[in-house]
Amino acid sequence: MKIVYTDNNATTRVAPEVLEEMLPYLSEYYGNPSSMHSFGGNVGRAIVQAREKVSELINADPDEIIFTSCGTESDNAAIHAALEANPEKRHIITSNVEHPAIKNTLELLEKKGYTVTYVPVDTKGRLDMDILYRSMSKDTALITLMWANNETGVIFPIQEVARKAKEQGILFHTDAVQAAGKIPIDVKDAGVDMLSLSGHKIHAPKGVAVLYVKKGLKFSSFMTGGHQEKGRRGGTENTAGIIGLGKACDLARAHLGQMDTTVRELRDYLEKELLEKIPSSSVNGERSNRLPNTLSIGFDAVEGESILLLMDQAGICASSGSACTSGSLDPSHVLMAMKVPFESAHGTIRFSLSTYNTREEMDHIINVLPPVIKRLRDMSPFWKK
């Protein structure tokens, strides 16, 4: 069966060009980039190039790029660095729709005596700017906000908040794990102090990611050890992964236009058809201000896992809007924060496309999904015809 993969906000396929670039570093060039011998030196040069390519995707300087192992590590490291740089400040601002890498880390800090403001979003997933600005104070060490939401694709006004943060001398970090490669990112223009991105969301392999740290920022390592990454991240470098990520950033930069046109059109087509063909369905999040590849759509009176499994039978991969995978019955904290009504939150599916998707694949989904929803509604005690 052909697989229709529309779960790219979860993870992406490694681009063949990326794998090709990596392979020599998984076979003959296995040296340690910090070794003295020239055998290791080859690897060191390839890493320099990868660092340049990554920096170009987000308009950073190569020196400002720290390679890490995953978006979660970048997020942890950013929070750690901000607090170490401001030992006397005890307040952090974030939103209530962040990824667990931020959310759970901040919740633990609350137990250690930090105060965290979770700025709410409205029913469209838009940040309450009023509350955000009013919560900024002399005691605020860090504002951390995701650039774009992983579930709904809704984009936050990063540049605007970064400017305010700067005015007040507050460090600003953005989790751009979902935004990178989907919309243009310019760290200089946006004025952010730190930024996370993750390789496996942009067709690099899992196990490599980036923390951008603005030049001049007093940075304390989260992972302490050897002098790798100029002493900012200990641990032997994931050379093949880093080199793959360099190539992936090159490709992502080249594909930004396509994201904004082809991918957006496919998403819009899928959205329009599903809304038309399936009654009592609704889109989650501000439609006009979303990542071009993301569609979060709720179907009343049915349950997400059941939809996913029936779609799986037809070769379609997507995600649900529930936290079921972790054994809980609740809709995700993102949908709850947006106060999406229970009947559609439980039945929410996230489709997230990539440049590899085609119109035929969208048609397949459009054919498969309406009878799936009907079948589940026919057995649902909550479905009123």
Added chain:
Amino acid sequence: MKIVYTDNNATTRVAPEVLEEMLPYLSEYYGNPSSMHSFGGNVGRAIVQAREKVSELINADPDEIIFTSCGTESDNAAIHAALEANPEKRHIITSNVEHPAIKNTLELLEKKGYTVTYVPVDTKGRLDMDILYRSMSKDTALITLMWANNETGVIFPIQEVARKAKEQGILFHTDAVQAAGKIPIDVKDAGVDMLSLSGHKIHAPKGVAVLYVKKGLKFSSFMTGGHQEKGRRGGTENTAGIIGLGKACDLARAHLGQMDTTVRELRDYLEKELLEKIPSSSVNGERSNRLPNTLSIGFDAVEGESILLLMDQAGICASSGSACTSGSLDPSHVLMAMKVPFESAHGTIRFSLSTYNTREEMDHIINVLPPVIKRLRDMSPFWKK
């Protein structure tokens, strides 16, 4: 030019069998192991198998294996977990020859108010057991000791210390990054609470490692985020790396015998010939109690980097015993801790073999090195013929 690679304590080549096992997960099987669709589920199953293979290498249960990104992360995570489990205790015991992943992390903790005892070693690199035992107290949260030293290969009496630690209710962690795959490791028999190992030292790729955590130990994550690794390590799993590490552990287990025989014989042959052919040379560390693959040998009155570069000309890769790579002129902290005289510490070279090395390669080194040393000595102001 054929490369003779004898820098396996720094990093190893990825075994072709390992790469083969990984490749499907870098191409068609790119799903997220925690996804709902069966596409991700395939990957999840492969990870279950990898976890079993890793656990067999060290006689752990699969549940006790947490995958991390590098040995440095495992070491950081172990220290973090031990302190979180004992919030009222403020004392840590270690040796003065640990890897920077432990050493630098503990030095930072000293700045935060912890007390650290750095148990000294003697001139053979053996731990001062007396000082170790006398420093154990009610306030000790953790003893962390490397199983084997990366520079000299000297093995610490892990089982004995673990037993004493247990008697006194102190958590015991061992950094087995160098020991794993070179000598048999049995966590149950050794009685350790936590153990670090790193993939790239045993022919898996860089970017994947393990922290073993004994069942029942109250573990707090170092990297907080999603529910991956049963909530013990957030971040999308490095699937290809993990699957490669599984295979590498299988191979390592199968090759333990060879390490103890063939590799040991090659190392002993190299050692004997170099000592014989090069005057004023000496082995660092207790010869009878070392990893079978490691030879740290000092040549009086010459400098490590120069030796390395001249060997490099002949295609030989090894390491020096100096901290030169970090721009410092000092001999490594390990050699200094052992009070190796300056004239041989500066001229120390570490050869570290693997099962891929051959007798012909040893002969190449044995031919190349004596004239290299002679040449450098001829221009050294400290060399007295």
Added chain:
Amino acid sequence: MWEYSNKVKDHFLNPRNVGAMENPDAVGETGSLSCGDALKLFLKINGNDRITDASFMTFGCASAVASSSALTEMVKGISLDDALKLTNDDIADYLDGLPKEKMHCSVMGQDALRKAINAYRGIQIMEKPGNVVCECFGVTDLEIISAVKENH
């Protein structure tokens, strides 16, 4: 991805006895929309207190659907007394097991069945010992503890 047995998959993909029943003799309902799982069980009962037919409507995950389907098959033809002895473990066993994290989905079946029979017999559901932990199913802490014990 949950590792579902072939039987769970079969009962999810081809659920038996789906749909509302006309003129049921007993109905048991449990769960709620907010909870994410709900089950409505319909029974036909003959003069000998024997269940002659059963059907269900379920809102929930694959385990919930499969458990409901299995339950209706299991109760057909048995006496009310025997039906009352069915536990969520029996439902899971019938399905060749459920993933550990999904055992709670089978509790719904047991609960709806008891409610239906009790309603049919006109028995008021008595105040249960323990504290209600799950408002949706009215599950108490004691029940969870006993379910956990039974399931391991």
